[in-house]
Amino acid sequence: MAYWLFKSEPDVWGWDKQVAKGAAGEEWDGVRNYQARNNMRAMKLGDQGFFYHSRQGLEIVGIVEICAEAHPDSTTDDPRWDCVDIKALRPMIKPVSLAQIKAEPRLAEMSLVKSMRLSVQPVTDEEWTIVCAMGDTAP
């Protein structure tokens, strides 16, 4: 299983809204960046990801699961853009802030630190384990 990270501004689409969608999940639409799209195309059913609040919050607040693999983004007719569906799995017991991640030497290579602007990122197994531990949350 692979791990990922999804960024969203909480006032546009936050963790609470994602949770409210329940098991049905929601399209992760609106991505207009090739690298982010390619990451979504690589996702498999059952892969998990961190849900990160950008701009406001600046912390990982929960864990989501891919519940539909890449399909055309319903918010555009442009065939270039695909998206996946994700559903909330569980919240972080303790949210893990960007500052904490930057302060952890073992996470120095994380995309969140290295590729700040990429909105859908891969997370390594090791990074996943470390961040879950920092958040007192089961991996």
Add this chain to the structure above:
DNA sequence: GCCAACGTTGGC
């Protein structure tokens, strides 16, 4: 709200 970083666009 500012602005640096970065991706995309389009003229040549």
Add this chain to the structure above:
DNA sequence: GCCAACGTTGGC
């Protein structure tokens, strides 16, 4: 195919 201009992202 280069690169300047432009738009967007996101931390601060």
